[in-house]
Amino acid sequence: MLYGTPAARRRDAQRNRAAILEAASEVLAEDGAVALMPEIARRAGIGQATLYRHFADRHALTTAVLGYQLDLLETRVAAHAGHPAGFRDLLRETLHSQIELRGLVKLVRRFDNALQERYRQRVIAAFAGPMRAARDHGYVRADLVPEDLSLLFTMVQGVAEATGDVEAARAAADRSVDLVLEGVFQPDPGLVSDGP
Structure with a gap:
């Protein structure tokens, strides 16, 4: 043949x-x-x-790449199932991936709102279980809810796009990731001082 x-x-x-x-x-x-x-x-x-x-066309390709990246994300999240202490590393890794793929994020923002919302809900759904497990074990703030993760991703993306200089953007985004994570995660009880 x-x-x-x-x-x-x-x-x-x-x-x-x-x-x-x-x-x-x-x-x-x-x-x-x-x-x-x-x-x-x-x-x-x-x-x-x-x-x-x-x-x-580019729209079809962008849609497929986003689906591919979300598949990878869901695989990474699933690999952390049953390890609530690893939620911080998982979230850090995801926020860094978001910084690296900021070009994709910019293209996705051109999609219609309904499609953007569908993708956003998929990300939140992927993180909901591990986040609850981390919260139940005292690794994250007791008032943290899955929707808060959307705010974190939006904040980090804003910082990453604030400058055209790649290295400056990455440095600023890295700093924002550190600040964001400090606001989300509980301090290590062994490192908290009760006073002088």
Whole structure:
């Protein structure tokens, strides 16, 4: 058969799609980078025709990349299940990923409000269980609720986008992550002094 078996074509298509999503994630992580389809195709090691067979336009690609990143996030969160003490590291890692993918976040803000809200709810749902477990074990503030996480993500994103200088943005965002986490997490009881 000239083009191989259907199963082989499906495997090739799955490989190509995965390569496209990885390449697009890289491009979107670069400050000032525009999700140019030719650059994504080049990094994925495929032709532009193959890219457009998978994703008709930038909106379709952005939507797929966001879904891919949310899948990765849900996998990371699931890996922390049953480890409430690790919630701080999980949240820090997620906030840093958000900083790295600020180009993607900017593109997502062009989506209609209903679609943005659907993605926001997916993130909050992913974190709700681990956050409750951390709260029940005394690792986070007793009044912390899942919706508060949306505020944290918004604050850190605002800081990350406040400057065009990549390193300055990352440094400011890192500082904001530290301040945010200090406001969310309970101090280590062994480090709290009762006075002089």
